Amino acid sequence: MSTIQTESARAGVREWIALAVLMLPVLLVAIDNTVLAFALPEIAGALEPTGAQQLWMVDVYPLVLAGLLVPMGVLGDRFGRRRLLLVGAVGFGIVSVLCAFAPTAEALIAGRALQGLFGATLMPSTMSLLRSLFRDRVQRRLAIAIWATGFSVGSAVGPAVGGLLLAHLWWGSIFLLAVPLLVPMLVLVPLLVRESRDEAAPRVDVLGIVLAMLTLAPLAAAIKHVATDGVDVVAVGLGALAAVSGALFVRRMDRAEQPMLDLGLLRDRAFSTAVLVNLLSVVALVGFLFFLTQHLQLVVGLSTLDAALVLLPGTAAMVLAGLGSVRLVRRIRQELVIVGALVASTIAYVTVAVLGADITVAAIAAAFALLGAGIGAAETLSNDLVLASAPVDKAGAAAGVSETAYELGAVLGTAVLGGILTAAYQAALVVPQGVSAADAARAGETLSGGIHVADAIGGSTGAALAEAARHAFDAGVVWTAGVGALLIASAAVLTWVRLVRGRGIAPTGTIPRQDAR
Template sequence: MREWIGLAALALPAMLVIMDMSVLHLALPTLSRDLEPSGAQLLWITDVYGFVIAGAMITMGTLGDRIGRRRMLMIGAVAFGLASVLAAYAPTAETLIVARALLGLAGAVLGPSTLSLISAMFHDAEQRSFAITVWMTSFMLGGAVGPLVGGVLLEAFWWGSVFLVAVPVMVFLLVVGPMVLPEVRDPDAGRLDLTSAAMSLAAILLVVFGVKEFAGEGVARLPLLSLVLGLVIGVLFVVRQRRLVEPLLDLKLFANRGFSVSLGTLTLTVVFMLGSQFLIAQYIQMVIGMEPLESAVWSLPMVVSGTIAMFVAQGVAARVGKAYVFGAGLVIAAVGFTVLAQVDSGSGIGTVVTAASLLFAGLMPVSSLGIGMIVDAAPPERAGSAAAVGETTQELGGALGIAVLGSVLNVAYHRGMSGSVPDGVPVSARETVTDSLPAALEAAGRLPRETGGQLVAVARESFAQGLAWIAMGAVPVMLALAVTATLLLRNVGRADVDDVGGAEREGVDAAEA
């Protein structure tokens, strides 16, 4: 019973880490009126949280293995609560940027700590898989509930109230955590290599920044330089890890097929899942014409389908093996993309929600089982580091998905708009309206009613056509990935997982002794 109470204590902060990413978007209009940030400051307020989380996770996960994962979790809870209060009452844009960066650092502590503690608390392989599914569900709920909670709070209170939701949860964790969570550490861990920590932080921050800038600005000198520099530092980081006796990241993990194949599959899964979610949200708001809060309500069916599929998949995987569940999930995702490929500007919400529900029903079990296999593949003393690698992969995959799929959609939109702009649109506005759908919708509001209506119709159809093309291209990728993952993972079965569970029991007992 103690471990299940502990699971609840771990699931709540995991949910809040994701909620903090989504609630801010609804608060931006009122926040902007009060703090009057510049355009650059507004971008940093939005992005710095995710940047710091992605960059610091590997370091924080490895540090937790050294000083104790429960201790790291408690430190993260205190930091997250204090940073939330600072963000809520930030008097200036600069203060809010600092608060968001501190929230990201605290979130990077919480994520790997929660997942690695779950791997230590649940010794039975099936129970551990179920617990990880609950943990993944908390992430989904955080992303879905965030906009709803934010909308309700903003109706009654000021913009800072969206940050204060975290405070009682962190207080609960600080009170309950020491009573129900074990302390687990690597008794033989060496000193933390600060040079490696700085290199991993710099490499990931530069890559994430470059990818996000490509998504927003297209090919430009600054994001290209950032991306190249980040990759170079990443290569040097790998070289350094090979030479160290006590590396920050144990590269031997990648020799384990369960770890490496699951990591690769998880990366591609997150690229298409979060990239598609981003584009579908734009479609619902800008093509169908729903408000953000109404759009958030319509996202609930995909959350429900994904959650149900994760729990069903957890039971099926225990009987037939995770490899076949991976394959089945990716095939279901291919069906979802096939449905999404049928959308046009006149499609109703039903078609899009059906497609999104199938996508999440197929891809969420792959993500959940993939994270579990990544953690299971690591020795007990490296669980925090492995969890951090898995979560960092999700952050990078999300950034890549939005950047890559967003760029493809922009190209398709531009091509669809070329030669289709109504004659009544001024020459000075033609280049702007062919750049993006938001620009076209804004320009249409300044045009005569008939011309504006024609422009909106053409722009929405071009966007919908681009989304359909992306979905058609995703179908063979999902099917190819289904075959590859099934073949490579078919020998990584329940026996392997049980062996890992036994090893974990011995490692945990030794650490606690």
């Protein structure tokens, strides 16, 4: 049964099966944002990356993804969304296999960058194809809500999936997860989904893409460089390049008749605030996972499976809070619920900062559950506000901004909070006597490097180095959690001032995360 080309046509069984198939790449891209968290200690032991390289392993994927989401959406509009989806799926699968067997840290970083490139073809394509599959507005809204839930679920279960795989297999297995998810999609999408394109779509702005990447990549590199080497000529140069490129990008988008990214939307108070809440919520989640997973495995000494189980309550809380917020806003103003969700996330960070090295596994599970509930509600509602505050004819552009904010948040979560943690660890580490200069340098890069060196040295000296590394890491966690609490609290205050007191939006609304392009 083919989709009838009328707005009132209702989708049948075939279209709903197609939705299930299109959820596979959505889950994959979302899982890949967070699945690396539990594998970092094993990867660090096997590939021995520097502190900066370890941050890049996590960050380069969402960085490239964020820079290319909107351009790839335009490319799919012009040349065929189904075609782009299939090409991207094949590329993502091949690169994922290469990542699984990467021999060096540099090779893994390059592979993760290519994953980001192909991943950028998957997200906009699935979203756009929903419009051609579901022409009835009520059904389309439900389909988009399911799509959004799948994305949130994928991000939430990523660490748990990684923990389960690593309990039985080697670190590369987390990348091979792409194969069983993408093969069914490659077979079924040509059978269930018709090709669609937009003949009126703007041309691909190659210079705009280059300027966007020259803004994001140097910015992330500057943050990481400051964390590991301090402020120097390199850091200032990278920051200057990012600033100049960003200014040129904004100027180009403002002057274009059909801009790749409609920055005019950000001038709306409700829209820009919702995007910022979206971004900072992801910063909070990714940053929390970055230090939490290392603490559970390398400080507490839990296995990957046991550490994954500690996060399950938080994963469930994230999903339930996201779905429950839909009902809650029927009785309470939407912006008030967002403020409450951000406060909950702030309390989670404050708990970690206050307890510090004395925090128990139970307290960690409770803090992550509170954080998960806050992020689940804030993410769902902020994305709804992105669409609710944008004009109907700008829904596609609004979706692009929302997706970009999500991925940029993933970058900054590791770059900012991970960078602070790395810098604090290096500053706090006191290497015991008897450790060579070469071993001290390796131990000073990351906690996993310190534990690896300590195990190799052995004896009382090795035990003293391991204890010093754990102590330095926990000291860094306190500083990182404090900064994280300030970031989320700032978002709560900003939401209160601009949306609650300013009353810039309607009090209630239904919750599709995004609409189709």
